[in-house]
Amino acid sequence: MFTRRDWMKTAAVSGVAVSAFPRRSWAAPSADDLKGVVDKALAFLKGAQQAGGDFFPKAGEPGLTALIVAALLRNGVPADNAVVAKSVAYLEKNVQKDGGVYQKGQANYMTNLALMTFKELNTGGKYDKIIDSGVKFVKGLQNDGDPKSLEHGGVGYDGKGRPDLSNTHFMVEALLAAGVNKDDPSIKKALVFVSRTQNLKSEFNDQPFATKTADEDAGGFVYNPADQDDEKSKKRTAAGGLRSEGAMTYAGLKSFLYAGVGKDDPRVKAAIGWVRKHYSVTENPGLKDSGLFYYYSTFAKAMDALGEEPFVDAKGEKHDWRQELFDQLKKTQKADGSWANANPAFLEGVPVLATAFALMAISYCKKK
Template sequence: MKYLRPLTGATVLTLALAFGTGLTTAQEKKGGGPKAKSWDEVADAAVGYLKTTQAEDGSWSKPTHVGITGVVLQGLFKSGKVTATDPMAAKGLKFVEGFVNAKDGSLAGEGDAVRHKFYMTATNLQAFKASGDKKYDPTVAAAAAYFKKGQVGADDAKPQTDVNFGGFGYGPGARGDISNTHFALDALVAAGTPKDDVAFKKAVVFVSRMQNLKGEFNDQPWADKINDGSFIYVAGTGDAARPGYGSMTYAGLKCLALCGVSKDDPRHKKAMEWIAKNYSVDINPGRQEGAGGQGYYYYLVSMARCFTTLGLDEVTDANGKVHDWRAEITRALANRQKRDGSWSSDFPVWMESDPNLDVGYALIALSYTKPKAK
């Protein structure tokens, strides 16, 4: 990279892992060391772990957050290792079916106390869709309609000048953020929503305002403070600089693509410039010093989905080095996988200290890195 940063604790750990187990070293090439794990071995071990942690009611980590089950199911189905007829998957789907709200179309349960309705609905919609079972099609369609009704500005209650216009938050009309917005747009795409739908036209207004890039698409007072093309989580208030970071930048760039923004657009180019300078499969770049491991598994999913959406097989960093991102993500996950097939972050933020969530994220990321059949 052109800009070097001090090594953080997470980076030191990453380097130790990289030169420890999993990678094919010179010694291994001569036949003197452990063989690097294949994609199938990593994925199979992860599935094996999930078989041991599923609750009797079909859920995973329900006491922590019922949405984790949807993440796990996505990983199982998208990886191609499990089908809807598998007993484990069938139990999981049955559990998620209990959160279908026939009144509004959401997939987060009923009652005023339900939290994170958009996040859960997006996660569960994709789980149903990834199962491949057509019986869920009406449920998926109803959930997509629920999203469109709850988008900020959908009912014209907020003008386009409102910073949250076009975004999605944790529930209908809530403050928008890039995380929920990219989940919602992924869900709408999975549901078969047309690319020219008004939801995407409104979403691109919000997404553009979450980028550190001053111009015709971002009128926020902080937009030119950093101006590096990165994306932030939420706008907030005031004009102080708002540094972006990896997971949100990949999510934001992917959203731009889903909304029809071309690769020739300055928003796309500037985001790719930031990615080239900060490319990493070892940390979530841009986080505070010593916190590069925060949201790491979520980050890998964001990266993999973004590059897949953009149709990129390789990425060139700011130093001109070409990266096979699929192989690198697979290798990074192989290096970190525990003997029982799980992963677990040392950073408890965003629930990533929960192995079931991390395994779900890892399987989703792996679904985009599977080697192509020769």
């Protein structure tokens, strides 16, 4: 949700093994358990909210506030709640004349998060105009040049710069949430880029790194396929391939499922195969605790869309993933209701950010 560059810069001035919890039933958390955890988080956020309705003015706004509002709404907190209402007023003030919802940068991230939030709030068409303008703005940021170009269909932090999967999966989710049809050219083009971030040599991915994939990376996804050309990149393998990452794999899988790509599609099957081998609710596979709460949010959305209950891993173990994820988050919630990552990468050491991602993940832990 923030650029890696900005996250590390702001953090500077702000001065495991796969785990399984086998269960006999697949009941997911009880309503009382969910409410208890969410109420504690809401109390924390009430105290952390700034006078203007935002939560962390040093970086990532208004996107962070949008994420918090959407997570609270999805967890049953009403729109007229004082914390929510104050933040919504702040978001409305950040709608720009060009249709974007941002401040100084990261316009794609910020606007996509805001789009999803305004959609949650759009009772009676109240925010139709803002949503429609936001959709046009986001579509205008997408790389839509030469279809053979690696950048085609992707989007970067502020638009037509270097695209990456993190920005692109948020765009796909936001556009679809806003009512854009799955067959819309913007979605079709986005899936071209998403396919090129997968460690899978196929008709959909002609990138050199996909031919040098290690067995442990097969089917997973990478953050930026352009890393294949950077010999100094830590993402590269000795053979010249790219390492798959947990959060990015769930981002790619989610994008395919949300966009209506079938489970029998080789890209989806390969992604699920990677997930079966690397299933975890205690680490972000490939990155350990780095970006862990971002991982939890993306994991929950993708697993919910997949709809496999229980989820069976590569060892044949069955997982009530909703309960397992909730148990892990409940266990790591702090006494004040917040979460924070001991690894400060990507600003997840900042409690309001980790709490936003945790609450979004929890909103998908409810039994369907």
